[in-house]
Amino acid sequence: MSKENKYLWLHKLLYRIAFITSIFVVLICILMLANFLQLKKSDPVNQKIINTLVERLYQNPDDHELRAQVRELDLLARKAYFTNQWQIKTGTYLALAGIAIITIVFQWIIINTKKIPESLLPEAQPLYMNNKNARKWIAIGGSMILLLALVSAWLTSLQLKDKFNEKLVQNKQATASDSVLQVSDNIDSNIADSSTITISANPTEIKDSNNVPTETIIEEDGSKDNFPIFRGSMGHGIVKQKGIPLSWDAASGKNILWKITVPLPGYNSPVLWGRNLFITGADANKREVYCYDKNDGKQLWKVEVKNIEGSPAVAPKVLAETGHAAPTAATDGNGVYAVFSNGDIVGIDMNGKLLWAFNLGIPNNHYGHSSSLLLVNGKVIVQYDQRNAAKLIALNSKTGKQIWSVNRQVKASWASPILIKWERKTMIIAAAEPYVAAYDPETGNEIWKNNCIGGEVGPSPAYANGTLFTVNDYSKFAAIKLSDPTNTIWTNDEYLSDIPSPVANEKYAIVVTSFGVMAVYDAVSGSKIFEKELNESVYSSPMIVNDKLFVTDKNGLTRIFKMEENFPEIGQNKVDDNVFPTLAFAEGKIFIRGHKYLYCIGKK
Amino acid sequence: MKKRNKMKKQYCIFIFLILLPLQSLVADGFTQRFPKPDFEEGYKIPETQIALARSGYWEYFDVALLTFLLSILTWLVLKKRSRNGVLLISVFTLLYFGFYREGCICPIGSIQNITAALFNADYFVSFSTILLFLIPLIFSLFFGRVFCAGACPLGAIQDLIAFKPMPLKKWVQSLLGLIPFIYLALAILYAATRSDFIICRYDPFVALFRFSGSFLMIAIGVLLLLIGMFIARPYCRFFCPYGVLLNWTSRFSQKHMSITPNACIECKLCENSCPFGAIDKPQSFKLYEKRNVMVQRLIFYALITPLLMFAGAYTGAKLHENLALVNNKVSLAYEFMNQEGLKEAEQNLEVRTFKALGTPLETFYKNASDIVRQFYIGSIIMGAFLGLVFGLTLSRLSIPKYKKGYWPNKGTCFSCARCIDYCPVKPNSIIKK
Amino acid sequence: METNEENKKGRREFLNQGIRLSMAAGLAGLGFYLVRKSHSEKMLWQLDPSKCVQCGRCATECVLSQSAVKCVHVYDMCGYCDLCGGYLRPDAKDLNTAAENQVCPTNAIARKYIEEPYFEYHIIEELCIGCGKCVKGCGAFGNGSLQLQIRHDVCVNCNQCAIANVCPSEAFSLVPESKANKLVGYEKKK
Structure with missing residues (x-):
């Protein structure tokens, strides 16, 4: 009896403790709730008042009162935020401690009261009645859920799949109509080409260009949908393709088919064969060749160029604006060939398998090797104009074995060689101080040379209609007729380029300078016809696309000019990136490589 | 003109000189605009602090601890028959797995990891997660739901605050007991499509364990605790999706906890001791309806079960697009479609960012369309499954069970051992019939 | 009557045993399947x-x-x-x-x-x-x-x-x- 009484008394006390604690917990909870609402208000990231005050302060920098106010408010906001956080944390601890006390009290009571449980059910229903009720309510509940689901589905009626598929088909149709266009382009340009250009020594028809091995790479200028080397099929900067869009805009996404980031930097341009797009990227430690699907920008493979015999442990120092992957790769449908700043040269097949690789010897030029590769009749041509050891090398594209090598008595250069065909003869043209020379691609024999260029040669030569054009800064813009290659027909030194290569057609010869002036000369007389200030540096070489001139500046703005009197500007199109490399064109699409991104532009 | 050229050239050289020391451009837009300085006064560049996670080995420790706790609980419930022991283990679980490990080593959530790994080739689970998922189920298969008794922090916190449990009517329990099936089906659907992990997102107590979380989740947690004082273990009984699996396995358990250590004398002392309504009372024949009525009803429910499945599948097919909108990729495609024509400023952040990333639209829509298709199939299966569950529940509710004595319901009993304390029968006493 | 009930009980226990073992086998199978594509790392x-x-x-x-x-x-x-x-x-x-x-x-x-x-x-x-x-x-x-x-x-x-x-x-x-x-x-x- 006394024991029970004692328990009763204890229980009463415990109940009281529990009661007081629960009031305490409720109070804490209310405080925390208030605190929480305050915290929402004092979000430190979006302090509109402070920001407006700061802006006002920037307009009146001498307003000391305002400054003091800003500082005070800032401090208050931060204090409020962190104190609030502390309060919430402490509050939770206190509340939980309270709950713990209540729990202990009740558990103690539960454990220590061994009383017989009262019958808690109001009335014991027989099980079958319960089951009946349960069945009824499950039926009602189930039907309610079904009804609710059906009604909400019916009300929203999203038809997502149909809409997505519609969009999918739209996007697919866009690409399909593009390809129809390309086929007609092909026919058009083929006809146009055969009328203007002499027939190639080995005319290979590439209809289905995807991975079809071909013996030769010589093609008519820009006639095919491939873009095998720097500045187009023979390196002239001339493209004949229809369906090239004349307007695009990265900000609105207009005509941007895809855009990807390229892992490693490089100022080389894309080259294309079939569906494969190749670019290279490198930094001082790593060199990589990438293959992307031209149609959607998906990476097909990448190959890291490493463990090459003879490769230096440390890449030579290069200028930041040259980088370690300045030379553009070359592709002939059998493989892709790439060279890097440390002299590593590789051949990789279309599926990303390494065919061959070796080191050409560490380049010795103070800006970094930048001359792009040229392809002719199964040979990879490297213009390797290094200090004290300038040479032109031809390698077997299948094995990488040297076929011939000729020494050149020239200084270091950064220009790329081009290929020309004149009177059924194919020649390699390479320029460096002091001369531009022509070589026989089969033997490497020098055919002629002309001392018309000097300085640290960066721009590659241009060629059109039997005339060769060379330019360099601190030198001159010179035109050479191939019928008399040792003489120049005219020279001009008003605007000279040190980086972008010139470009020409039958009528005009165009120089764009790196500081942003475009100058157009009469191709025959050499007199200046037109000049235009572009207000921005240009490193990318201009390209002639059909009858239009594409000039891309450093900021990624491409201006398009009609190549007729006064060169009317018909478009200004921007990508959101700095662009040094030259544009590439294939199947009615433009490929622009910037610092970060690779854009594919085409008609949507 | 030439002079200007020279000026420009000099400027360029100046820039070059500034940029000269710079050797490598780091990938993806991190351009080293400013070179690393050469400090003259011996300043050492501090090392960036890498924050390491708690070692993965601790997860194995937790798995081992869980196994140990489950073994202890099994012993306490089956051999020792001690409620106080279970209570102590619960407190430990709440403190360790709850407040110390912050509720996040959790077999309940592991359902989703397992599902995601089963349906997605690119999703990996860690080995400890697999163990975490399987061990409580295996224990349940042999010894009943000992995991619920005291090894689950969510169960422990609710069990400890069940001060004044009110009995719920059986039919309410049967009705609410169907919610976990829906929850489980949705969780599997969303995990299989890699859309979301809803069990974890709507875990009601994890915010309390962490002392941190969104207001909504803390509020739900507190609310459930308040309800839990009067309706014991509301989450375990009416929401927990893992409970469904434990229920299934426990039904076939080899040695389940029994109320009495010997034969039941039907003294009725334990009748209302269970706060979870998990004790099956003795049922005699005469309380039942006529046999032919019951047989007819059973046949009826057995026959409509396929119909219910069909209705569920049909509803699932109708609703799948609404369900699919939870998926990020689908909702983005949907938003993109609707906002394509808008000006940039009017588009939302997702759409603007997506555009800046430049994913080709064709693949983008194809992906979204594929996911919607997965949802179509998944929703049909889910609907059919739920139809089956409803049908079987209805059928089960029309089968009379005649039994003698008080028995814990092997499916729903949490093995908390409360009822054991009420039984007057001793293990060695000889009961005469 | 007694034996009948006992028989019934025996049969049920046998059935339970079968289901239990198949469930255990299922869980084990699931476990083995998952281990193949699991990461030992966290x-x-x-x-x-x-x-x-x-x-x-x-x-x-x-x-x-x-x-x-x-x-x-x-x-x-x-x-x-x-x-x-x-x-x-x-x-x-x-x-x-x-x-x-x-x-x-x-x-x-x-x-x-x-x-x-x-x-x-x-x-x-x-x-x-x-x-x-x-x-x-x-x-x-x-x-x-x-x-x-x-x-x-x-x-x-x-x-x-x-x-x-x-x-x-x-x-x-x-x-x-x-x-x-x-x-x-x-x-x-x-």
């Missing part, structure tokens, strides 16, 4: 700074009230600029620590003079809330040495990261523990 969330667009959601969406995503300073990339785009507001008038000039809303970056003209910037992690304002500033005007990262000592490693769910640039992914920190330009000191 899986953690990773924030790829090269994908991050600094939308500011890391500060608000984390399940922790002070986000586990914080700014990390990769000193190896830092230019130690006086005019720091991550520290100072773009139009700040004075290059000092005054509140009106700072980008950081919580004063979580400490600026320390080293030598002419270099300043060191140090993140005070307890104060950083991961809003990414400094990261944006540094990426836009500087080298990008300030980067957002998940601090794994704070992160509770949710099964499904709440920030990952709303990240517009899909910068979050679940990776094995050894790859959980991804800093651009970080050089490990020997």
Whole structure:
């Protein structure tokens, strides 16, 4: 009896403790709730008042009162935020401690009261009645859920799949109509080409260009949908393709088919064969060749160029604006060939398998090797104009074995060689101080040379209609007729380029300078016809696309000019990136490589 | 003109000189605009602090601890028959797995990891997660739901605050007991499509364990605790999706906890001791309806079960697009479609960012369309499954069970051992019939 | 009658046994199947700074009230600029620590003079809330040495990261523990 009484008394006390604690917990909870609402208000990231005050302060920098106010408010906001956080944390601890006390009290009571449980059910229903009720309510509940689901589905009626598929088909149709266009382009340009250009020594028809091995790479200028080397099929900067869009805009996404980031930097341009797009990227430690699907920008493979015999442990120092992957790769449908700043040269097949690789010897030029590769009749041509050891090398594209090598008595250069065909003869043209020379691609024999260029040669030569054009800064813009290659027909030194290569057609010869002036000369007389200030540096070489001139500046703005009197500007199109490399064109699409991104532009 | 050229050239050289020391451009837009300085006064560049996670080995420790706790609980419930022991283990679980490990080593959530790994080739689970998922189920298969008794922090916190449990009517329990099936089906659907992990997102107590979380989740947690004082273990009984699996396995358990250590004398002392309504009372024949009525009803429910499945599948097919909108990729495609024509400023952040990333639209829509298709199939299966569950529940509710004595319901009993304390029968006493 | 009931019981127990064993076999099979595609390493969330667009959601969406995503300073990339785009507001008038000039809303970056003209910037992690304002500033005007990262000592490693769910640039992914920190330009000191 006394024991029970004692328990009763204890229980009463415990109940009281529990009661007081629960009031305490409720109070804490209310405080925390208030605190929480305050915290929402004092979000430190979006302090509109402070920001407006700061802006006002920037307009009146001498307003000391305002400054003091800003500082005070800032401090208050931060204090409020962190104190609030502390309060919430402490509050939770206190509340939980309270709950713990209540729990202990009740558990103690539960454990220590061994009383017989009262019958808690109001009335014991027989099980079958319960089951009946349960069945009824499950039926009602189930039907309610079904009804609710059906009604909400019916009300929203999203038809997502149909809409997505519609969009999918739209996007697919866009690409399909593009390809129809390309086929007609092909026919058009083929006809146009055969009328203007002499027939190639080995005319290979590439209809289905995807991975079809071909013996030769010589093609008519820009006639095919491939873009095998720097500045187009023979390196002239001339493209004949229809369906090239004349307007695009990265900000609105207009005509941007895809855009990807390229892992490693490089100022080389894309080259294309079939569906494969190749670019290279490198930094001082790593060199990589990438293959992307031209149609959607998906990476097909990448190959890291490493463990090459003879490769230096440390890449030579290069200028930041040259980088370690300045030379553009070359592709002939059998493989892709790439060279890097440390002299590593590789051949990789279309599926990303390494065919061959070796080191050409560490380049010795103070800006970094930048001359792009040229392809002719199964040979990879490297213009390797290094200090004290300038040479032109031809390698077997299948094995990488040297076929011939000729020494050149020239200084270091950064220009790329081009290929020309004149009177059924194919020649390699390479320029460096002091001369531009022509070589026989089969033997490497020098055919002629002309001392018309000097300085640290960066721009590659241009060629059109039997005339060769060379330019360099601190030198001159010179035109050479191939019928008399040792003489120049005219020279001009008003605007000279040190980086972008010139470009020409039958009528005009165009120089764009790196500081942003475009100058157009009469191709025959050499007199200046037109000049235009572009207000921005240009490193990318201009390209002639059909009858239009594409000039891309450093900021990624491409201006398009009609190549007729006064060169009317018909478009200004921007990508959101700095662009040094030259544009590439294939199947009615433009490929622009910037610092970060690779854009594919085409008609949507 | 030439002079200007020279000026420009000099400027360029100046820039070059500034940029000269710079050797490598780091990938993806991190351009080293400013070179690393050469400090003259011996300043050492501090090392960036890498924050390491708690070692993965601790997860194995937790798995081992869980196994140990489950073994202890099994012993306490089956051999020792001690409620106080279970209570102590619960407190430990709440403190360790709850407040110390912050509720996040959790077999309940592991359902989703397992599902995601089963349906997605690119999703990996860690080995400890697999163990975490399987061990409580295996224990349940042999010894009943000992995991619920005291090894689950969510169960422990609710069990400890069940001060004044009110009995719920059986039919309410049967009705609410169907919610976990829906929850489980949705969780599997969303995990299989890699859309979301809803069990974890709507875990009601994890915010309390962490002392941190969104207001909504803390509020739900507190609310459930308040309800839990009067309706014991509301989450375990009416929401927990893992409970469904434990229920299934426990039904076939080899040695389940029994109320009495010997034969039941039907003294009725334990009748209302269970706060979870998990004790099956003795049922005699005469309380039942006529046999032919019951047989007819059973046949009826057995026959409509396929119909219910069909209705569920049909509803699932109708609703799948609404369900699919939870998926990020689908909702983005949907938003993109609707906002394509808008000006940039009017588009939302997702759409603007997506555009800046430049994913080709064709693949983008194809992906979204594929996911919607997965949802179509998944929703049909889910609907059919739920139809089956409803049908079987209805059928089960029309089968009379005649039994003698008080028995814990092997499916729903949490093995908390409360009822054991009420039984007057001793293990060695000889009961005469 | 007795034997009948016992028979019944025996049969039921046999049936239960069968189901139990098949369930156990099923679980074991599931386990073995899963082990084949499991990682022995712990899986953690990773924030790829090269994908991050600094939308500011890391500060608000984390399940922790002070986000586990914080700014990390990769000193190896830092230019130690006086005019720091991550520290100072773009139009700040004075290059000092005054509140009106700072980008950081919580004063979580400490600026320390080293030598002419270099300043060191140090993140005070307890104060950083991961809003990414400094990261944006540094990426836009500087080298990008300030980067957002998940601090794994704070992160509770949710099964499904709440920030990952709303990240517009899909910068979050679940990776094995050894790859959980991804800093651009970080050089490990020997």
